[in-house]
Amino acid sequence: MRYISTRGSGEVTTSAGAIKQGIAKDGGLFVPEELPILTDAFLSELCALSYPERAAKILYLYLNDDYTEEELLADCREAYSEERFPGGAAPVVRIGDKTEVLELWHGPTCAFKDMALQLMPKLLSRALVKTGEKRTAYILVATSGDTGKAALEGYRDVEKVKISVFYPVSGVSAIQKLQMATQEGSNVTVHSVVGNFDDAQNGVKAIFADKEAIAAVNEKDCFFSSANSINWGRLAPQIAYYISAYCDLVNKGAVAFGEEINVTVPTGNFGNILAAYMAKKMGLPINHLICASNQNSVLTDFFKTGIYDRNRPFYTTVSPSMDILISSNLERLLFYTAGAEVTGKLMAELKQNGRYEISADLLRRLNVVFTGLCCPDDREIRRSIRRTFDLCSGYLADTHTGVALYCAEKYQLLVDRQRTMLIVSTASPYKFSPAVLASLTDEVPADEFDSMRKLSELTGTEIPEKLIGVLNKEVRFDPAKPIKADEMKDTVVAEA
Numbered sequence: 001m002r003y004i005s006t007r008g009s010g011e012v013t014t015s016a017g018a019i020k021q022g023i024a025k026d027g028g029l030f031v032p033e034e035l036p037i038l039t040d041a042f043l044s045e046l047c048a049l050s051y052p053e054r055a056a057k058i059l060y061l062y063l064n065d066d067y068t069e070e071e072l073l074a075d076c077r078e079a080y081s082e083e084r085f086p087g088g089a090a091p092v093v094r095i096g097d098k099t100e101v102l103e104l105w106h107g108p109t110c111a112f113k114d115m116a117l118q119l120m121p122k123l124l125s126r127a128l129v130k131t132g133e134k135r136t137a138y139i140l141v142a143t144s145g146d147t148g149k150a151a152l153e154g155y156r157d158v159e160k161v162k163i164s165v166f167y168p169v170s171g172v173s174a175i176q177k178l179q180m181a182t183q184e185g186s187n188v189t190v191h192s193v194v195g196n197f198d199d200a201q202n203g204v205k206a207i208f209a210d211k212e213a214i215a216a217v218n219e220k221d222c223f224f225s226s227a228n229s230i231n232w233g234r235l236a237p238q239i240a241y242y243i244s245a246y247c248d249l250v251n252k253g254a255v256a257f258g259e260e261i262n263v264t265v266p267t268g269n270f271g272n273i274l275a276a277y278m279a280k281k282m283g284l285p286i287n288h289l290i291c292a293s294n295q296n297s298v299l300t301d302f303f304k305t306g307i308y309d310r311n312r313p314f315y316t317t318v319s320p321s322m323d324i325l326i327s328s329n330l331e332r333l334l335f336y337t338a339g340a341e342v343t344g345k346l347m348a349e350l351k352q353n354g355r356y357e358i359s360a361d362l363l364r365r366l367n368v369v370f371t372g373l374c375c376p377d378d379r380e381i382r383r384s385i386r387r388t389f390d391l392c393s394g395y396l397a398d399t400h401t402g403v404a405l406y407c408a409e410k411y412q413l414l415v416d417r418q419r420t421m422l423i424v425s426t427a428s429p430y431k432f433s434p435a436v437l438a439s440l441t442d443e444v445p446a447d448e449f450d451s452m453r454k455l456s457e458l459t460g461t462e463i464p465e466k467l468i469g470v471l472n473k474e475v476r477f478d479p480a481k482p483i484k485a486d487e488m489k490d491t492v493v494a495e496a
Ligand SMILES: *Cc1c(COP(=O)(O)O)cnc(C)c1O
Pocket: 111, 112, 113, 146, 266, 267, 268, 269, 270, 271, 272, 273, 321, 322, 400, 426, 427
């Protein structure tokens, strides 16, 4: 399979090249030149397999120019092992008539980023060998919480890579801070940075563009690389769980083989839902995709009006991983529906004006597949969590999943209650304990770990050991010793 840019510069690379390079030279995103087709025979063969086996076979369709099926199977077996995903990587849980939840948070950090970040570093490590790269990839990440920890867990002790994560000293929850401060692994470092997320993010961006820093780490046989969600190596593993979920629905008799389902995805950067779209394009029986947003409803407005406009207020919500105004992966959808030339123009407009408008015809075609819905505020998120808990036998959802539950219910009420709805759940409720607890009671303890314990008592559900366990781990990277943003470059070079 060859990979080309969404902006049509004519650049062509292989799968390992796309994964190593991350972004195309014209600023576009890499997409496969052709789409593999899911035949009925292949799909029914997958139904009989385990999650790692399914994932390896699906990934092989996309990466078969550079990777062997044996390599992918070995990597998937490790990434999605019972040890890392106890009870299975992507289970589907029934919560009501024609309503099923795909739980993507059983990995090491209890959030869905693990599904991609457990595997992607292994693909990158192999890509370096396959492209003849002698140097070590030095991954720099600025994080507001979830991504940093998931990246650390994914890249730790992977050959030919090292990783440094920077988080703002203010703006990361107590548990997230402790998760990162206690990170294990011989190739990891973690720093808190004075300031907010933008300070950390700008610091990392400046290093990526700094010729002196690039030359200095090159002297130490390293080159900078990012763990960005626009890398094809992060997107491809996400296609697998939609196909796997469909197999599980068939296996348990929730749908007949070939019967179409609807899918609701809590969306921020548009990566997760784009993977669902790719699965549909491959031939998976998906009828409609519901793009669920929180109060930052830039995508809801886009699917309603055809205007994408990031010039708007930014809201901080109880679903922080969806507090996003630039949904980078939307570019791939534009490419598939409007072509490279139009995509290039729209992206140039977005860069210049923070806004673009698509044609009425294109909007009509997008609406055949996508509906954008949003949950208007935190109160409605909490009510949705509460309603699900009360009506669905005590099913406990996190705040991001709460947004999806709200939007799915609306779609079922207003449009389609006949087809089975698959709702994607992206985090453990215990990752956002205070807000989840607030959905059920007015008494929320000030301490986050006390909130966890109280949530467990109140609901009779178990706190994941991976979260509460950080209290007993050794702190390796002291959160109380932040560095200044202007010290980041020297720190990165010194630690290369
Ligand atoms: C990242 C994230 C999302 C958003 O996913 P995108 O691929 O960015 O659309 C939703 N929920 C949680 C918990 C996340 O960490």
